[in-house]
């Protein structure tokens with residue numbers, strides 16, 4: 324089961340990260356750490372800043388404040404939210420993996436085998452199913468022998484049973500490679516089995532902890548609305564509390580259960596816990 328024990332090396336450490344676009348804050352005082360062998364899942368509503376946080380960690384955008392520390396010589400494999408290839412340009416999956424030219428054929432073959440798509444090497448990318456396309460993107464993220472995998476909604480466009488398989492695959496990759504994984508998902512219920520820690524983001528960090536603790540937490544239920552209590556899906560984020568400044572996030576590496584900011588905890592305690600099953 325999950326490792327990423329407190330003794331495992333920290334791969335990235337984000338402290339007090341603030342990002343603004345056009346003067347508007349998109350991320351405020353975000354703290355986050357990911358260790359080797361650990362799967363951390365970012366959840367939050369549309370526009371919460373999840374992709375922005377990943378892009379800042381990748382060094383693709385500048386932070387306005389705060390620090391991002393990466394372990395020395397850290398290799399990151401990135402799976403973006405969507406695949407952008409010209410639909411008029413036919414390209415096989417094997418060729419797609421070779422784009423960029425930084426991998427050898429053996430590494431590509433190994434990555435395809437690892438995600439279960441080696442038999443599709445000669446198929447045009449445009450002809451792949453949603454699940455096969457996501458696996459091809461995952462294979463590409465593995466080419467560089469990453470220490471940290473950053474996956475932006477890896478299961479989008481995949482049906483529910485395919486999503487379960489994909490999360491199992493991500494868990495297996497983590498175990499076999501010992502890499503850390505930071506991923507965005509909208510569906511806490513589906514990622515529960517594969518996730519060590521959930522970070523609930525809505526511009527700032529609302530709450531964090533083990534997925535089961537988060538899913539039962541009154542603050543989580545309040546934040547994500549009554550539908551979350553039924554299906555634990557994360558689209559109904561009635562996030563109407565006032566944001567505060569000067570974040571006081573508990574260091575994530577020290578957490579064993581759910582933590583949330585005071586201002587998140589101030590609403591939601593009148594919610595009844597749902598009875599599952």
Ligand SMILES: Nc1ncnc2c1ncn2[C@@H]1O[C@H](COP(=O)(O)OP(=O)(O)OP(=O)(O)O)[C@@H](O)[C@H]1O
Nearest residue numbers: 344345349367368369370371372373374375376404
């Ligand atoms: N380059 C940019 N310029 C201006 N605003 C931006 C830019 N990039 C992102 N934003 C805004 O920042 C906010 C956060 O966007 P982001 O894509 O990080 O959210 P997200 O949580 O990943 O959302 P989703 O779940 O919809 O993918 C959004 O309001 C978005 O419109």
